[in-house]
Amino acid sequence: MLQIRNLTKIYDGGLKALDNVSFDVPDGQFLAVIGLSGSGKSTLLRCINRLIEPTDGQILWNGEDITAASQEEMRRIRRKIGMVFQHFNLVHRSKVITNVLAGRLGYINPAWSLLNRFPKEDIDKAIKQLQRVGIAEKAYQRADELSGGQQQRVGIARALMQDPQIMLADEPVASLDPVLAHSIMSHLEDINKNDGVTVLCSLHFLDLVHRYADRVVALNEGKLVFEGLPKDIDDAKFKEIYGRDAERVG
Amino acid sequence: MNKNNKKASPWNSIKVGLLTLVTLVVFAYGFQVTKVNLEELRSERRQESFVRVMRALARPEIFEYDQVEEIVNYPFYTPCPTDASILSPMDSDSSEPYIVVTPACAEPGEVVQVEGFNFAPNTTGPVRFVPGSDLANVVTLGRALAKTDINGNFAISMEIPKRPSEDVQYIRVILRRNIGTPHFTKTAYETWDKIIETVFLALLATVLGTILAIPLSFIAARNLMKTVKSPLTSIALSTLGWPIGMVIGFLAIRWVGNFSFSIGSNVGVNLASIVIAPLLAQFGLRWAMPQVEINNPSQSMRIARLGVILLSVLLGFYAFFQLASLAMSAGNVLRVSLGSFGFLGFFLFQMGDIIAILTPTMGALAAGGTLSSFLGRLGQTSSEKLPAPAIKTLNLILTPAAVAIVFVLVGQLLQWLYQFDTPLYTLWMPLVFGAGLGLLLAIMTKPKESLPIGLVVYSITRTLLNALRSVEALVMAIVFVIAVGIGPFAGTLALGLHTIVSLAKLYSEQVESILSGPLEAIQATGANRLQTIVYAVVPQIVPPYISYTMYRWDINVRMSTIIGFVGGGGIGFLLQQNINLLNYPAASAQMIAIAIVVSLMDYVSSVMREKVV
Ligand SMILES: Nc1ncnc2c1ncn2[C@@H]1O[C@H](COP(=O)(O)OP(=O)(O)O)[C@@H](O)[C@H]1O
Numbered sequence A: 001m002l003q004i005r006n007l008t009k010i011y012d013g014g015l016k017a018l019d020n021v022s023f024d025v026p027d028g029q030f031l032a033v034i035g036l037s038g039s040g041k042s043t044l045l046r047c048i049n050r051l052i053e054p055t056d057g058q059i060l061w062n063g064e065d066i067t068a069a070s071q072e073e074m075r076r077i078r079r080k081i082g083m084v085f086q087h088f089n090l091v092h093r094s095k096v097i098t099n100v101l102a103g104r105l106g107y108i109n110p111a112w113s114l115l116n117r118f119p120k121e122d123i124d125k126a127i128k129q130l131q132r133v134g135i136a137e138k139a140y141q142r143a144d145e146l147s148g149g150q151q152q153r154v155g156i157a158r159a160l161m162q163d164p165q166i167m168l169a170d171e172p173v174a175s176l177d178p179v180l181a182h183s184i185m186s187h188l189e190d191i192n193k194n195d196g197v198t199v200l201c202s203l204h205f206l207d208l209v210h211r212y213a214d215r216v217v218a219l220n221e222g223k224l225v226f227e228g229l230p231k232d233i234d235d236a237k238f239k240e241i242y243g244r245d246a247e248r249v250g
Numbered sequence B: 001m002n003k004n005n006k007k008a009s010p011w012n013s014i015k016v017g018l019l020t021l022v023t024l025v026v027f028a029y030g031f032q033v034t035k036v037n038l039e040e041l042r043s044e045r046r047q048e049s050f051v052r053v054m055r056a057l058a059r060p061e062i063f064e065y066d067q068v069e070e071i072v073n074y075p076f077y078t079p080c081p082t083d084a085s086i087l088s089p090m091d092s093d094s095s096e097p098y099i100v101v102t103p104a105c106a107e108p109g110e111v112v113q114v115e116g117f118n119f120a121p122n123t124t125g126p127v128r129f130v131p132g133s134d135l136a137n138v139v140t141l142g143r144a145l146a147k148t149d150i151n152g153n154f155a156i157s158m159e160i161p162k163r164p165s166e167d168v169q170y171i172r173v174i175l176r177r178n179i180g181t182p183h184f185t186k187t188a189y190e191t192w193d194k195i196i197e198t199v200f201l202a203l204l205a206t207v208l209g210t211i212l213a214i215p216l217s218f219i220a221a222r223n224l225m226k227t228v229k230s231p232l233t234s235i236a237l238s239t240l241g242w243p244i245g246m247v248i249g250f251l252a253i254r255w256v257g258n259f260s261f262s263i264g265s266n267v268g269v270n271l272a273s274i275v276i277a278p279l280l281a282q283f284g285l286r287w288a289m290p291q292v293e294i295n296n297p298s299q300s301m302r303i304a305r306l307g308v309i310l311l312s313v314l315l316g317f318y319a320f321f322q323l324a325s326l327a328m329s330a331g332n333v334l335r336v337s338l339g340s341f342g343f344l345g346f347f348l349f350q351m352g353d354i355i356a357i358l359t360p361t362m363g364a365l366a367a368g369g370t371l372s373s374f375l376g377r378l379g380q381t382s383s384e385k386l387p388a389p390a391i392k393t394l395n396l397i398l399t400p401a402a403v404a405i406v407f408v409l410v411g412q413l414l415q416w417l418y419q420f421d422t423p424l425y426t427l428w429m430p431l432v433f434g435a436g437l438g439l440l441l442a443i444m445t446k447p448k449e450s451l452p453i454g455l456v457v458y459s460i461t462r463t464l465l466n467a468l469r470s471v472e473a474l475v476m477a478i479v480f481v482i483a484v485g486i487g488p489f490a491g492t493l494a495l496g497l498h499t500i501v502s503l504a505k506l507y508s509e510q511v512e513s514i515l516s517g518p519l520e521a522i523q524a525t526g527a528n529r530l531q532t533i534v535y536a537v538v539p540q541i542v543p544p545y546i547s548y549t550m551y552r553w554d555i556n557v558r559m560s561t562i563i564g565f566v567g568g569g570g571i572g573f574l575l576q577q578n579i580n581l582l583n584y585p586a587a588s589a590q591m592i593a594i595a596i597v598v599s600l601m602d603y604v605s606s607v608m609r610e611k612v613v
């Protein structure tokens, strides 16, 4: 169970990106986070693994307060939280397999990993994850030789290497062709349904939300404006989330 | 006039006029201080010496022949003596070379005919007047040049210089001829020696500079340092860790060194140590640092591991000393037995010596870094776990100690540099002042607040880099020549230092321009700071680092050719010497060598650039 309690983030410039946000995510749920761009979705997801330090509030995971964890504890917590990004964030000049193996960095001894040495089991595991997302044959190519859809699958394989219990996905399909979106989303669905990983996924398109999400939270200017089932987003709610001028297309 | 145009106003015109005036004055002054003087260029004297220098330069002293000389001295009176009987012609019936001067005596300034017979055919050489009656006189006069025909005879006319004397004087003919095949001159050998020195000077400076610039460039990159924040306890403890660790490390490694030395330089022991010690060390490290650690180890296990790690590291250093000892004894043997390849032995010996000298320093740095980061981590954890009042108390003790130590070290450095010999200023004042400042800092900061120590370190590093970068390498060389004496070592240090600071700046700008996405992604996996650098930063900066290193290599080759001008070793020393001695043919050889080396190195680096980047 992941519990967000009165989470607030004020950036250095004084901008309030998250305003007293609270909600719970039960284990194994596929939660969609929606909202206009600039509403605070990325900030929210990054607060959970503390890539961004929250200004106020708490994030409890199975009772442990992530916001109070020490650096050493944070390493242990982060390795159980996988993350995929809108722009994939692969290391371009490294091989695909190296990118995937990087998912193990939280587990292996830093001294050895600096010499680029990974245990045999980890290498086997990396190949297996690449097989799972269907691009094992690209393992020894450079990451930037891959297409966008393939890069995102490498991103997913990297996150899977962490044996995650939570998967954060920050608009994972926003920079991909719509036809590729379903392929990526179904990988996330597979991880959620078959591995029991809790997924928090920010999304742009409502049709994807309807198709994949168990539950939805919506942000508007950093405030939580909706929390419930996807089918409960009626026209009034829609206007509240996306603003009065928005038109429903999906 | 268009409305948009500026209105013509007297003020504007005056401004234009003033500007022109100022420009003229500036140019005039510039001409004066740079001594632009076309008249000087046109003067005959200048042109003559210019032509002379150019001709000398066009004849570099690279090849020469062995020469044989035929020298004939002809006793000659000027003016003609009153007693004509002493005018005895040379015996002309021998097969030896001889000359005949007609008339046999002459007034000063008169022109005489000089004929030579029985010389070697087709040779040339000067015909000169030797003033004074001393044949050994090195000062000779005249510019006449004799050239024999195929029979070995010549005939020229020469003017008798105005050196009247009662005594006999001489007319001397020296005809030279080349024998055998051409061979390199002494200048060529010297130049070759120095050019090798030059290239290695550049190479060493580049390698040294690059190695040290890489870690510096990370510290001087804003985007990496911005996120480094630590509570005061951690900062104070890691500051204390550096000097304490360095002292401990230095003593420990020196002890290992003495131990290694006491074993002696038995080759068998050396070899065995070099093989066994690292193996043991690696074995120990592998045991103490398992690749994957799922559960936290127990306290006693941690202590056992720490012990094993320490032991392994000492073993590693022991192996280093043994390696040095082996290299030195092997080098000594090879230097004698390898003959003309003895320099390999010499090199080996020097390498061993360098290892032996550098090892304690490396140990000190390693121990300092380790203790500092360990104590820093300890400080981090304690300020996360302990209650605020306890941390406040700790800070009140640790911060004054840390700042005081830093101040005292600076004071001691100044003492060492300037020898004030007043401990009040170099020891007690810094101590008290530092402690006071630390106390103030500890009182003012909230106990658990994270301070932006990264930005502080970044700013200090950047400032130092910028300050040092603005000092020309030649100026640095002058300083190092004073510090370590004339020679290539000074040049290497100067070029190396300049390479460090300029590369660190260029590198750090590359670090600042990397994509932040991969950085974020690697951090999210739970990687620590060092892992993040190795996996997210390094792959992004390899190509620009390589190309900047090449660029620096080019610069260093050029610089190393002239650093000898200030005593920094390399070919520049010879070149300057020959220019000062007006020995232009030799200088020309060196200039040609420089041109060849610079263009060759340029070519090599462009080929490598193509291959690598
Ligand atoms: N590093 C930052 N510094 C200052 N403001 C930021 C920073 N990152 C995001 N913001 C601002 O915070 C708000 C929320 O941004 P974000 O969380 O990226 O929204 P979303 O992901 O929903 O598009 C935006 O107004 C954005 O401009």
Ligand SMILES: [Mg+2]
Pocket (backbone or CB within 6 Å): A038, A041, A042, A043, A170, A171
């Ligand atoms: Mg976003």
